[in-house]
Amino acid sequence: MFVQHFLDNKYKKNTEIFHKTSLRSCYWLSLIILGYSCSLAAEEIVVEAVFLSTIHSANVPARDVGVIDGILVKEGDSVTKGKPLVQLDKEEAVLSRDLSVQELEIARLEKNNNLRVEFALKAAKVALAELTRSIEANQKFPESVSQTEIDRLKLLAEKAELDIRQARHEQLIIGMDASLKELQLKVSEHKLQRLCILAPIAGTVVELKRNTGEWVQPGDTLVRIIDTTHLRAEAVLPGKYRRLPLKGRKVQIQLPGQKVVKGQISFVRPEIDPIDGSFRIWAELNNSNADLSPGDSVTMTILSGQIEDKK
Numbered sequence: 001m002f003v004q005h006f007l008d009n010k011y012k013k014n015t016e017i018f019h020k021t022s023l024r025s026c027y028w029l030s031l032i033i034l035g036y037s038c039s040l041a042a043e044e045i046v047v048e049a050v051f052l053s054t055i056h057s058a059n060v061p062a063r064d065v066g067v068i069d070g071i072l073v074k075e076g077d078s079v080t081k082g083k084p085l086v087q088l089d090k091e092e093a094v095l096s097r098d099l100s101v102q103e104l105e106i107a108r109l110e111k112n113n114n115l116r117v118e119f120a121l122k123a124a125k126v127a128l129a130e131l132t133r134s135i136e137a138n139q140k141f142p143e144s145v146s147q148t149e150i151d152r153l154k155l156l157a158e159k160a161e162l163d164i165r166q167a168r169h170e171q172l173i174i175g176m177d178a179s180l181k182e183l184q185l186k187v188s189e190h191k192l193q194r195l196c197i198l199a200p201i202a203g204t205v206v207e208l209k210r211n212t213g214e215w216v217q218p219g220d221t222l223v224r225i226i227d228t229t230h231l232r233a234e235a236v237l238p239g240k241y242r243r244l245p246l247k248g249r250k251v252q253i254q255l256p257g258q259k260v261v262k263g264q265i266s267f268v269r270p271e272i273d274p275i276d277g278s279f280r281i282w283a284e285l286n287n288s289n290a291d292l293s294p295g296d297s298v299t300m301t302i303l304s305g306q307i308e309d310k311k
Helices: 002-042 091-111 115-140 147-194
Strands: 045-061 066-071 084-088 196-198 203-208 221-237 249-254 260-268 279-286 297-307
Touching (some): 045 203, 091 147, 147 196, 249 279
Antiparallel strands (some): 045 221, 084 196, 203 221, 249 260, 260 279
């Protein structure tokens, strides 16, 4: 009993010592890891072989079938959003638009013409008056008007009432037809607008795919435009940085002559390379002075601990 009690006490003391030692070890290990992470977060990260590409570019297509009547830009031109680039032949579309205008004018004149309804109202008034006079005459002088004639006059009066309803119905249809002509005119104008190809983004014309006089189909690329005022820098970082809050951190690229292009990290790719643990990031650069070009390979510095939220 005494030996067993001695061994139990010994075991408890050793267990307590082990737990205390483990807690101290975990505490110091956590401090080491935290300190390492803080040092990583505080240091600037220099990344080489950063590839630059455009963020906004457009292969501008034809929106309708036709022959190219004129190309309004050339390679190297700077264009704003909405600027005309290519004009397709529009002669037929102009004639269609003019025809729609004339049809709409006729439909509006018909819509404003109330003569049918006015005539029907007057005819009904006359028919009712004639029936009333015949009935009154029979009341004063019995059988002065035959029953057959009375029935005929009643039928004419009822027909006149129906003619009023029919005239109003036709006037309603004419009004709806005028609305339909308005829509047809909008369709004609929209088709005419589609024949003028506009720039969907601001940028620089870098390639013309077609020439004047060529036949194009909807979807055929006519012009290529790129926007170089903002570029994307794509970099690969070692796995040791993947736990850091990188999104929003400011970056810069040092150029000759003390020029600096600034930007910030906009995207941290969640996929990790299974071999070496590396991962990719994207940074958006302000290139309004055209100091950089798409396709450049540069060295980028991720500045320490500077995070800017884009709202």
